[in-house]
């Protein structure tokens with residue numbers, strides 16, 4: 099496929115790795131924000147190619163991982179109703195709620211369906227006017243315009259048996275919060291390329307100044323990630339903290355304006371609860387008042403109190419870059435993809451699943467593979 | 471979740487402003503994709519697709535930039 103294979107070529111990767119080794123003179127700790135990047139790093143063994151002075155921490159950009167226990171319990175309660183067709187991206191089905199997960203609801207006869215797009219859920223609502231169709235609208239800025247479009251179209255088409263259970267997150271406030279933690283070791287960020295394809299990166303300019311750390315908008319292919327790291331390390335070596343755009347083939351400074359307009363028409367900014375982290379001001383989205391009729395949270399009020407999470411899962415620390423998956427005592431023994439204790443072991447973007455699947459080990463005890 | 475896959479726009483299927491869609495090819499398969507967020511997209515463009523929506527047209531010139539840069543590194547190494 100064009101624009102995939104080129105960015106995975108061995109020779110190009112070796113060249114950029116060599117450049118990274120030439121550039122790095124000190125120890126640097128960097129965070130890739132997006133879970134898709136975390137998986138690419140683990141899958142292609144990129145950490146092992148880096149100079150031993152560079153350590154990667156994995157960021158909060160796994161929407162499945164940060165969706166709060168309360169929302170998951172709410173989803174489970176709604177999906178259990180006999181009048182509901184509950185639609186979700188597949189990753190959410192195995193995320194543990196207080197008592198069970200969505201897959202258990204399905205096994206018990208609940209009508210839980212996996213869809214590819216929120217528009218598929220809207221089609222289902224049109225096809226089943228006698229049922230309530232609820233879409234589990236999780237995600238970051240990348241997914242929000244699609245979810246907004248589904249609601250906008252539902253209203254325009256007069257589809258009244260459709261609603262969203264919204265758990266939308268915004269990246270910049272999370273970066274800010276991570277940096278505000280006195281224990282944070284992160285010195286530079288790779289920002290999530292597809293989030294910025296929507297939002298652009300104007301918002302990151304004042305953020306980089308505030309946190310005094312470089313932010314490099316980065317893509318998802320091995321070559322993208324290595325180049326993003328190189329750009330970040332160059333800045334750090336020169337004492338700079340600017341916003342740079344590695345992923346210019348898909349990201350412009352203003353982003354996708356029609357998508358941003360749709361997002362803003364349907365959603366407004368709100369406080370959001372991040373699983374294991376807590377509430378962060380202005381870090382989420384909720385439906386605007388004129389779309390309140392499509393809010394599944396209001397249509398099906400929660401009559402259930404979530405218990406405190408006692409699984410021992412340290413996902414909140416991992417999402418903030420304070421710990422790594424193999425710091426967790428349950429990693430690989432009590433917690434495995436077949437029997438996950440926490441969402442990061444479930445999601446295709448979860449760091450624990452990435453470490454488990456690809457067997458990533460910390461690199462800094464090894465000799466650097468590349469000499470020059 | 472924020473996974474976006476590049477694909478090739480093969481045909482515009484619906485040109486109603488808010489419902490614009492196109493057939494987009496991803497390797498061996500093609501799918502109907504919503505292109506309402508990319509008003510200027512045309513057949514032959516590569517786009518990034520996320521949850522059924524094309525969110526960005528890939529800029530060919532920018533796509534080649536990193537290889538030009540790598541070429542420069544290579545040329546410098548040859549001089550050393």
Ligand code: SF4
Nearest residue numbers: 411412426433440450
């Ligand atoms: S290994 Fe399991 S229990 Fe530990 S942080 Fe990851 S998901 Fe949570």
